[in-house]
Amino acid sequence: MKRRLVIFVFAGLCASVFGQNPPDCQPQRTPEEIARKQNAMLSRELGLTDNAQLDTLYRMHLKYARLRAASNTRAEDLQRLQDMIKELQSILTPEQFDRFMNHEVQTRPRHPHLLYNQPSDTPRTRPAP
Numbered sequence: 001m002k003r004r005l006v007i008f009v010f011a012g013l014c015a016s017v018f019g020q021n022p023p024d025c026q027p028q029r030t031p032e033e034i035a036r037k038q039n040a041m042l043s044r045e046l047g048l049t050d051n052a053q054l055d056t057l058y059r060m061h062l063k064y065a066r067l068r069a070a071s072n073t074r075a076e077d078l079q080r081l082q083d084m085i086k087e088l089q090s091i092l093t094p095e096q097f098d099r100f101m102n103h104e105v106q107t108r109p110r111h112p113h114l115l116y117n118q119p120s121d122t123p124r125t126r127p128a129p
Contacts (some may be wrong), residue, residue: 031065038065046096056091060084073111 003104037052038061048054064084071077082102 031062031069034065035061046099058086
């Protein structure tokens with residue numbers, strides 16, 4: 001069964017929901033940088049070209065990036081994610097929103113020794129030590 005994940009929300013939210021990286025691992029990005037990156041990714045993935053829609057999406061991303069910076073709890077993060085998805089639904093067309101919600105996140109290829117990632121029709125054998 002394929003995993004279906006929402007595009008990038010959630011990349012930005014993953015760090016806050018699942019724990020921040022140590023400060024020395026990644027430099028802190030400003031809310032403006034986060035909003036630009038999320039807007040560019042969404043534009044690329046959905047093929048958005050309407051400047052008014054892109055401007056509205058940027059302002060939405062900026063608002064939620066600023067809220068993320070002020071967030072202290074996981075409950076706040078999850079509520080913010082839900083609010084953001086509702087707002088996205090009102091900005092995107094139904095077709096764009098459907099593509100957004102059903103977008104498959106491409107993952108890096110797994111190592112062959114990870115047995116749990118093999119297709120079900122592949123015989124399961126242990127790798128040689």
